[in-house]
Amino acid sequence: MPTQNNTKQFDYLVYIGRFQIFHNGHLSTIRQALKLANKVVVVIGSSNLPRTVKNPFTAAERKELITISLPDADQKRVLFTHANDYMYNDQKWVTEIQTRVSAMIMEKGAKVGIIGLKKDESSFYLELFPQWEFVGVEEIRLLHSTDLRAAYFEGSVGLYPHEKHVPPPVVNWLFSRFLHTDHYEKLVEEYNFLKKYKEQWEVAPYPVIFVTVDAVVIQSGHVLMVKRKANPGQGLYALPGGFINPKETVAKAAIRELKEETRIKLPDPVLEGHMKESHVFDAPSRSERGRTITHAFLIELPGGPLAKVKGGDDAASALWMPLEDFEKKRDQMYEDHADIITYFLGRL
Secondary structure, eight states, rough: OOOOOOTTTTEEEEEOOOTTTHHHHHHHHHHHHHEEEEEEEEEEEOOSOOSSSSSSHHHHHHHHHHTTTTTTHHHEEEEEEEOOOOHHHHHHHHHHOOOOOOOOSSSTTEEEEEEEESSGGGGGGGGTTTSSEEEEEEEEOTOOHHHHHHHHHOOOSSSSSSGGSHHHHHHHHHTGGGSSHHHHHHHHHHHHHHHHHTTTTTTTSHHHHHHHHEEEEEEEEHHHHHHHHESSSSTEEOOOOEETTTTTOOHHHHHHHHHHHHSSSOHHHHHHHHHEEEEEETTTTTTTTTSSEEEEEEEEEOOSSSOOHHHHHHEEEEEEEEEHHHHGGGGOOOOTTHHHHHHHHHTT
């Protein structure tokens, strides 16, 4: 039976977020949810992504930051789960959240709602759970996680002028603990790279849109990957690919980049002959470098011994990754490359 508490409108309220960085707006929403519900289920999103400037903290770290920001009495009423990102499959994401939330609710017939802020197109996900009554919250002006992360990675002593927007325990954790880790140093390097990269295009008269290519090469239950040599995404697994040249087609660019980065020992006609299909991946948020649209090509090679490869150009190394390992290493994949691979595996 649902928890009997006549003072509460809901048994559970679901709150979904990335919480990068957890700030007073998030805290205010949890407090409002606790006033309305007996328990709050916090779903920590993007849990399967590597550390990046956009997603600097792991799901476990974000859970800790939320917990230490709450008094003991409230901590007992806040439940945590997490959700993975599936950039090109909203239904898979919705199903995962439904499953994880259901596992947290023990009572039959419990009244469940969802709480959040409808601020822009990024809030569309709040419409994907019609079975849960929606509770809206008001936006706290001048509060943006992007600004908080920028202040943090600028290397300032505090988060000025945004420090007042962050719970004191979170500020203490950021500067007494995480600031002194190798993770922070690597993130600052990536932040500075991206900042300079974007500054180069600020003088353009129109917003710059980049066009890239990626090759998804499958052979004998393996996918061909590279390890990135430099920022952004240094050390992460990625598909072989890159920017197209002004006078080549996207298909030719994909073959060129594939051979430059993997030194794969196969002639161009063989690779071209085993191109099965292509697809455009154009999620506006897919790259921290800016608006980047990629044309990805599926190349399925005949079964047998794996073609010899060796890292070259922008790749520190090239390797054949067993498909069973691929799913386990999503948190080590660059940008949306795991989602691109998943798309094509579903087409085989």
